[in-house]
Amino acid sequence: MTTVTKEAGAPSPADAGAFLSVRDLHVSFKTEDGIVRAVDGLSFDLERGKTLGIVGESGSGKSVTNLTILGLHSPKFTTVEGEILLEGKELTTARESELEKLRGNKVAMIFQDPLTALSPYYTVGRQIAEPFMKHMGASKKAAWERAVEMLGKVGIPNPKERAKDYPHQFSGGMRQRAMIAMALVCDPDLLIADEPTTALDVTVQAQILDLLNDLQQEFGSAIIFITHDLGVIADMADDIMVMYAGGAIERGTTNQVLRSPQHPYTWGLLNSMPRLDSDLSAALAPIPGAPPSLLTPPSGCRFHPRCTFQDRVGGNRCVTERPPLAPDRASACHLTAEQKRTIFVEEIKPRLG
Numbered sequence: 004m005t006t007v008t009k010e011a012g013a014p015s016p017a018d019a020g021a022f023l024s025v026r027d028l029h030v031s032f033k034t035e036d037g038i039v040r041a042v043d044g045l046s047f048d049l050e051r052g053k054t055l056g057i058v059g060e061s062g063s064g065k066s067v068t069n070l071t072i073l074g075l076h077s078p079k080f081t082t083v084e085g086e087i088l089l090e091g092k093e094l095t096t097a098r099e100s101e102l103e104k105l106r107g108n109k110v111a112m113i114f115q116d117p118l119t120a121l122s123p124y125y126t127v128g129r130q131i132a133e134p135f136m137k138h139m140g141a142s143k144k145a146a147w148e149r150a151v152e153m154l155g156k157v158g159i160p161n162p163k164e165r166a167k168d169y170p171h172q173f174s175g176g177m178r179q180r181a182m183i184a185m186a187l188v189c190d191p192d193l194l195i196a197d198e199p200t201t202a203l204d205v206t207v208q209a210q211i212l213d214l215l216n217d218l219q220q221e222f223g224s225a226i227i228f229i230t231h232d233l234g235v236i237a238d239m240a241d242d243i244m245v246m247y248a249g250g251a252i253e254r255g256t257t258n259q260v261l262r263s264p265q266h267p268y269t270w271g272l273l274n275s276m277p278r279l280d281s282d283l284s285a286a287l288a289p290i291p292g293a294p295p296s297l298l299t300p301p302s303g304c305r306f307h308p309r310c311t312f313q314d315r316v317g318g319n320r321c322v323t324e325r326p327p328l329a330p331d332r333a334s335a336c337h338l339t340a341e342q343k344r345t346i347f348v349e350e351i352k353p354r355l356g
């Protein structure tokens with residue numbers, strides 16, 4: 004990973020009590036068309052035993068942020084600026100050998116598509132056992148027993164026999180459970196789940212979410228849960244960070260963000276969700292327009308080309324001035340606090356029911 008040191012005047016490191024602190028993170032990629040600014044000035048904290056839900060449309064920077072925490076970008080094409088502190092240890096300047104010791108051990112990731120993440124050439128049991136041998140120094144026999152144990156913990160029936168099977172012999176839900184077993188085999192302190200339920204039916208999806216909650220209680224891991232679906236995150240996260248065009252535009256507890264959202268983009272996400280208690284024949288209300296190109300992001304507020312409320316902000320601030328995101332409960336929007344409350348109560352909440 005190519006790293007540029009932090010410039011003077013950037014935000015100071017997070018409070019020493021935070022397990023994971025990301026400060027003023029910028030991630031850009033060199034492409035044939037120009038520089039893609041995939042993450043642009045992102046900051047957040049995560050405590051042990053807590054779950055942070057990161058939500059937003061595809062291309063908002065969710066996955067790039069978390070791949071950067073793991074150092075999984077090509078240094079030839081990637082530039083990273085800012086700080087990523089894990090228990091006070093700076094990761095953006097860490098050597099690849101140091102990051103390899105962390106991956107799968109202290110920090111683990113559940114990928115969106117287990118069929119491509121798991122190797123088709125090796126049994127599921129072997130793939131779960133290998134990180135345990137590598138990071139814990141276990142024998143082959145002990146690692147295999149640990150793999151069987153973890154398959155049982157994630158609800159795979161007859162784990163002794165299923166450990167000998169290959170990924171293609173597992174159903175989609177079982178492959179996702181195997182990926183979770185692999186991620187948790189070394190009892191990681193931080194677990195990153197990148198849209199782990201997107202391709203699953205709702206029944207299996209609910210089982211996976213319950214499983215992650217149960218395993219978090221057992222292992223005490225901090226979890227970053229990435230999704231584009233606010234409904235999925237409602238019962239999963241302690242806090243929510245909403246991302247748009249490479250930055251955070253709203254942040255707060257799950258209750259705050261879902262019950263009293265403050266940003267027009269979050270209103271749009273909530274308003275576009277289907278509800279069982281609404282008129283099923285009524286059309287959904289999508290957010291107008293499309294996410295911007297990160298090759299040429301909009302000036303000012305990144306959301307302003309799609310926002311239907313910018314005419315309520317005085318002057319031309321939405322186009323010329325990028326709104327900041329304050330610490331803790333906040334939304335990056337030029338509307339005043341009173342305007343946000345009034346719009347939500349009078350115009351948005353009635354639509355949500």
